[in-house]
Amino acid sequence: MPVNIPSLLPEQLLPITGITLGVAEAGIKKPDHKDLLVMLLDDDVRVAGVFTQNRFCAAPVIVAKEHMAVSSIRALVVNTGNANAGTGEEGLAHARATCNALAEILGCNVQQVLPFSTGVIMERLPIEAIVKGLPKAAANLKPDNWFAAAQAILTTDIVPKAVSKQIQLDGKTITITGIAKGSGMIRPNMATMLGFVATDAAISQALLQEMAQYAADRSFNRITVDGDTSTNDAFMLLATGTAGHAEIISRESAGFVQLQEAITAVAAELAKMIVRDGEGATKFISIQVDAGKNPQECTKVAYAIAHSPLVKTAFFASDPNLGRILAAIGYAGIDDLDVNGIQLYLDDVLVVENGGRANRYQEADGQRVMNQSEITVRVVLNRGAATTTVWTCDFSYDYVRINADYRS
Amino acid sequence: MPVNIPSLLPEQLLPITGITLGVAEAGIKKPDHKDLLVMLLDDDVRVAGVFTQNRFCAAPVIVAKEHMAVSSIRALVVNTGNANAGTGEEGLAHARATCNALAEILGCNVQQVLPFSTGVIMERLPIEAIVKGLPKAAANLKPDNWFAAAQAILTTDIVPKAVSKQIQLDGKTITITGIAKGSGMIRPNMATMLGFVATDAAISQALLQEMAQYAADRSFNRITVDGDTSTNDAFMLLATGTAGHAEIISRESAGFVQLQEAITAVAAELAKMIVRDGEGATKFISIQVDAGKNPQECTKVAYAIAHSPLVKTAFFASDPNLGRILAAIGYAGIDDLDVNGIQLYLDDVLVVENGGRANRYQEADGQRVMNQSEITVRVVLNRGAATTTVWTCDFSYDYVRINADYRS
Numbered sequence: 001m002p003v004n005i006p007s008l009l010p011e012q013l014l015p016i017t018g019i020t021l022g023v024a025e026a027g028i029k030k031p032d033h034k035d036l037l038v039m040l041l042d043d044d045v046r047v048a049g050v051f052t053q054n055r056f057c058a059a060p061v062i063v064a065k066e067h068m069a070v071s072s073i074r075a076l077v078v079n080t081g082n083a084n085a086g087t088g089e090e091g092l093a094h095a096r097a098t099c100n101a102l103a104e105i106l107g108c109n110v111q112q113v114l115p116f117s118t119g120v121i122m123e124r125l126p127i128e129a130i131v132k133g134l135p136k137a138a139a140n141l142k143p144d145n146w147f148a149a150a151q152a153i154l155t156t157d158i159v160p161k162a163v164s165k166q167i168q169l170d171g172k173t174i175t176i177t178g179i180a181k182g183s184g185m186i187r188p189n190m191a192t193m194l195g196f197v198a199t200d201a202a203i204s205q206a207l208l209q210e211m212a213q214y215a216a217d218r219s220f221n222r223i224t225v226d227g228d229t230s231t232n233d234a235f236m237l238l239a240t241g242t243a244g245h246a247e248i249i250s251r252e253s254a255g256f257v258q259l260q261e262a263i264t265a266v267a268a269e270l271a272k273m274i275v276r277d278g279e280g281a282t283k284f285i286s287i288q289v290d291a292g293k294n295p296q297e298c299t300k301v302a303y304a305i306a307h308s309p310l311v312k313t314a315f316f317a318s319d320p321n322l323g324r325i326l327a328a329i330g331y332a333g334i335d336d337l338d339v340n341g342i343q344l345y346l347d348d349v350l351v352v353e354n355g356g357r358a359n360r361y362q363e364a365d366g367q368r369v370m371n372q373s374e375i376t377v378r379v380v381l382n383r384g385a386a387t388t389t390v391w392t393c394d395f396s397y398d399y400v401r402i403n404a405d406y407r408s
Numbered sequence: 409m410p411v412n413i414p415s416l417l418p419e420q421l422l423p424i425t426g427i428t429l430g431v432a433e434a435g436i437k438k439p440d441h442k443d444l445l446v447m448l449l450d451d452d453v454r455v456a457g458v459f460t461q462n463r464f465c466a467a468p469v470i471v472a473k474e475h476m477a478v479s480s481i482r483a484l485v486v487n488t489g490n491a492n493a494g495t496g497e498e499g500l501a502h503a504r505a506t507c508n509a510l511a512e513i514l515g516c517n518v519q520q521v522l523p524f525s526t527g528v529i530m531e532r533l534p535i536e537a538i539v540k541g542l543p544k545a546a547a548n549l550k551p552d553n554w555f556a557a558a559q560a561i562l563t564t565d566i567v568p569k570a571v572s573k574q575i576q577l578d579g580k581t582i583t584i585t586g587i588a589k590g591s592g593m594i595r596p597n598m599a600t601m602l603g604f605v606a607t608d609a610a611i612s613q614a615l616l617q618e619m620a621q622y623a624a625d626r627s628f629n630r631i632t633v634d635g636d637t638s639t640n641d642a643f644m645l646l647a648t649g650t651a652g653h654a655e656i657i658s659r660e661s662a663g664f665v666q667l668q669e670a671i672t673a674v675a676a677e678l679a680k681m682i683v684r685d686g687e688g689a690t691k692f693i694s695i696q697v698d699a700g701k702n703p704q705e706c707t708k709v710a711y712a713i714a715h716s717p718l719v720k721t722a723f724f725a726s727d728p729n730l731g732r733i734l735a736a737i738g739y740a741g742i743d744d745l746d747v748n749g750i751q752l753y754l755d756d757v758l759v760v761e762n763g764g765r766a767n768r769y770q771e772a773d774g775q776r777v778m779n780q781s782e783i784t785v786r787v788v789l790n791r792g793a794a795t796t797t798v799w800t801c802d803f804s805y806d807y808v809r810i811n812a813d814y815r816s
Contacts, residue, residue: 314811321529
């Protein structure tokens with residue numbers, strides 16, 4: 001079950017002027033599940049995005065990048081139940097056909113539509129079902145459909161992931177609303193499975209793209225469930241410019257930092273929800289690596305711990321078998337690491353120093369922290385001033401069950 | 409249950425003249441389990457070894473390396489149930505005390521003893537129990553104790569792992585006998601958890617060390633269970649020189665290649681046994697990556713597949729959800745990979761070409777292979793002439809059970 005995700009009421013998600021959303025049941029997933037989402041954007045909405053670095057990137061990712069390079073964007077279309085990845089030329093044709101069908105309905109150019117898919121890899125996209133479902137999704141476009149949209153993009157996720165936030169800027173209220181999905185195959189590299197964050201702030205295209213990367217690097221690019229980087233990861237940031245404040249055109253503009261932090265906070269909250277709803281997750285683990293020589297080595301250590309099946313199963317068992325964390329630090333790839341200089345903390349409990357168990361460490365203290373549903377592992381490398389935090393979950397029977405059963 | 413490991417009779421393991429072995433129950437593991445092994449070497453036995461690259465390497469690894477650098481070796485001592493890793497200065501003192509106690513019993517120098525430990529990390533070594541057990545192990549030293557030795561070094565392993573092999577060289581019969589242990593925390597980097605291979609061949613120290621590295625690189629360094637590189641990995645190669653042939657003193661010496669291949673074959677057989685008895689394993693998977701630009705990129709792709717929890721759970725489920733393999737290839741870290749040029753085979757079945765499902769691929773063919781207990785995944789990169797094979801197992805409920813329960 002998801003780890004401490006507060007349940008959400010549809011009305012807690014604030015609409016963004018300039019964006020409407022419609023969902024439909026196209027019949028790609030099992031019956032009685034919405035599996036198709038259309039987002040319609042007003043003329044002036046700016047769109048930025050970051051995509052998976054997986055070389056086997058999905059057909060919709062390829063097409064979305066192509067379209068963003070040549071055109072302004074008027075619509076996004078998302079199907080779940082099928083990733084349209086590892087589908088070769090036919091997959092590309094299907095992604096383009098999806099955009100084309102929606103463009104005809106909305107009366108825009110095919111290149112103004114961005115396609116997104118999530119689900120099983122290497123299966124033919126049921127293009128007929130999608131084309132048939134698009135008019136239904138387009139028929140119920142509404143500004144306050146964010147909750148339905150968050151539901152429609154789920155796959156193995158248990159709960160919808162969405163958040164709204166408001167900040168004051170230049171005397172105006174800026175609203176940010178975001179949705180995301182993802183539960184397994186989660187180790188985003190540039191972005192997560194699917195994340196969409198929209199704001200009514202006014203900001204230049206270049207700065208919006210920069211902000212998308214900034215936010216992704218501090219949110220979706222800091223989470224892992226199973227170390228598997230998806231073929232379909234995409235994080236999209238939309239800005240409608242309808243809030244009425246002066247447009248942000250440089251990093252020195254009033255509100256740039258404020259907006260960047262607010263968008264990053266929304267992205268981070270969504271990213272953490274993905275971990276909290278990670279496949280089979282029973283615990284939410286923050287791994288903070290401090291005092292490294294550079295962020296890269298902190299990240300190496302953090303992911304070595306976050307990906308170790310032995311560490312993850314120990315968390316599942318609430319077993320303070322913390323030597324497994326030492327082993328992961330040791331093989332993280334820092335060749336000149338002096339293990340005698342390291343400290344390891346579990347929340348506030350000092351576990352390791354001087355290359356071994358800390359003198360004042362008592363197993364009962366470790367056990368107390370391991371029993372919690374939220375735990376911070378802190379490694380102090382004592383080699384510099386860099387720091388990184390990565391979020392992950394434990395590894396349970398249910399992860400195996402979910403992934404052994406996924407297609408059946 | 410172990411995947412296709414033939415059961416072994418003690419008499420199938422051939423003694424090596426110049427080496428005797430003794431085991432005892434020191435009470436480190438649970439009652440009625442042998443957990444202490446002593447190997448006594450005649451004066452002229454040559455010893456080579458390769459050790460873990462984990463920075464948190466265990467106290468016995470540090471001490472063994474020290475002793476090998478300064479002294480000929482007369483004895484090896486192995487305890488299971490406790491890794492003596494992450495134990496700081498006290499751990500080093502305990503490893504030295506173990507050597508010292510055995511040296512006194514055997515009448516040799518403390519530096520002529522090499523210590524090895526395997527078991528839980530970050531627990532104090534029960535040095536009193538070990539010191540008390542050593543005379544018992546030394547009292548039953550026998551040349552034909554290899555099977556008992558293979559049993560005494562197990563931890564979460566289900567079956568003992570041992571093999572003997574003979575070759576003819578210079579009119580003489582050369583015998584090679586090896587034992588190994590390891591089941592979880594298996595992703596050796598230089599060597600596996602614990603592997604000991606002995607031969608009565610006569611070979612110079614320098615060539616013996618070279619052969620140890622050669623064999624490790626083609627056996628223990630090609631296996632993974634869970635991607636966790638242990639703190640205690642060690643692979644030791646012993647040569648007694650008692651077979652009566654002319655000593656091998658250069659790579660051009662008669663028998664050098666023959667011996668090297670035979671030792672590598674023994675090491676590879678032991679390494680594969682570790683995978684077959686991997687924690688929770690139900691399948692044995694060979695991952696062969698062909699036609700890469702260099703061995704490094706083949707290895708990256710092979711380990712990306714071998715470590716993917718999604719791929720491993722699909723094997724457990726016998727589910728030909730093979731898109732997961734594509735995703736792993738895609739994130740393996742080859743930045744200029746052209747996915748349209750790749751072929752993916754499951755045994756003899758062509759699954760993927762031209763960036764997607766092969767035209768003649770039928771799911772029934774994939775299902776037939778996935779149902780087997782032994783499967784070869786073959787990726788053809790079509791970028792060069794390099795090739796690598798890695799051996800791994802699937803990921804089952806039992807892996808989680810074993811590692812959630814390990815200490816309790």
